[in-house]
Amino acid sequence: MPKRFAVTEDKLDPSAIAALVADPGSGAVATFVGTVRRMNLGRSVVRLEYEAYAPLAVRVFERIAAESAERWPGVSLAIHHRVGTLVVGDASVAIAAASAHRADAFAVCRYAIERVKQIAPIWKREHFEGGEVWIEGATADPEDPGAKEVALRRACA
């Protein structure tokens, strides 16, 4: 049985991740899969190299689940992130949230991907036609109430 929160070099299997959260009490499973897109900011992407501080990343995923459980009790969540070399179309992240009701499943799934992008210690180096660049987003600060607020708003909460 795979773990609900994982960083892995293996290809992600969204169905297997959804199966980790679904149970007879849930009537709704919302899933999000982020994939490598061919174009990024006008650049033609060849591949992405994902790197993670894996033990902290897994703890961050657990933290995101705890934050979700506080806001949406009873929703179960799984987050898997892939690292290593990914090509166009490969899934980099797969998230599943299961709940008795669809509103909560959608909200937790969306909240989780927002928080992953904000605070998971994971980086991607984009290899595009003509060069390569580390992508740097936001400074990760799990205690920042502003970031959490943004994630809640995007989750339509």
Next chain:
Amino acid sequence: MPKRFAVTEDKLDPSAIAALVADPGSGAVATFVGTVRRMNLGRSVVRLEYEAYAPLAVRVFERIAAESAERWPGVSLAIHHRVGTLVVGDASVAIAAASAHRADAFAVCRYAIERVKQIAPIWKREHFEGGEVWIEGATADPEDPGAKEVALRRACA
């Protein structure tokens, strides 16, 4: 290659449905799966019998896709609904929406399930411990602007 909009007696395969919408231009795929829950309104569910007016249901799914495309251009959508006898844990509906950006994928996926529940000519008869009952929700009216408004609001649009 299965169709993007379908009513089927076969078990639903959410991964196959997600594969119908993902392409190299999409970076985000949001999926929703509705499953048969063990408890409903305090009743212990034994099985559900789903019935559809299939040709109209498929047209309604296409209509939902057209409504989505108007509001969120460039998002691709697939909707499969199962009919026949389903037991607890079985998926009754699977919806996938793919987009360059996650906000649109989530919005279309949510909008689609709301519209399916409002206007798809599909019914379920619940067999529970001690009896059975046809579940009747809302009168289906695809032109009702109020219902559309509710769906848009739930999609956080």
Next chain:
Amino acid sequence: MRVRVRLFARLRDLTGASELARDVSAPADVKTVWRDLVREFPALEPYTSSISGAVNAEYARMDAPVSDGDEVAFLPPVSGGGAA
């Protein structure tokens, strides 16, 4: 003229038929077909305010015209899409 009537879910249970062939006098609209049906199956009466109609597998208003050979469907309030 003759139409094919399709009935679903509880409407089917109440009439004991999922499909009926019925004569209606022209000109007719969806409402005409429904009224004839309620006369035949009074148990349908309570659904008059909550059904939707369809002609040839497209949603249609109750005042939409019906022609010979049409398939006219009556749909009780819907409940697809999952439990939750």
Next chain:
Amino acid sequence: MRVRVRLFARLRDLTGASELARDVSAPADVKTVWRDLVREFPALEPYTSSISGAVNAEYARMDAPVSDGDEVAFLPPVSGGGAA
């Protein structure tokens, strides 16, 4: 005392090292370790305002104390979670 320093992504590229063992004078906090590192690798300087710190694989403020044997990690702004 001695700490293990972990560097990721561009910080790793700039220093050429993903892991370093370094002596720091006690008492030290995360900031002390970073300042020593910037002295050794001036190219890291621009990251002073944007890095996050972690001690033993838990996020830590820059003023969190560091003990002998700790693993101190420095994280540039993150970019996980997919393209979109």
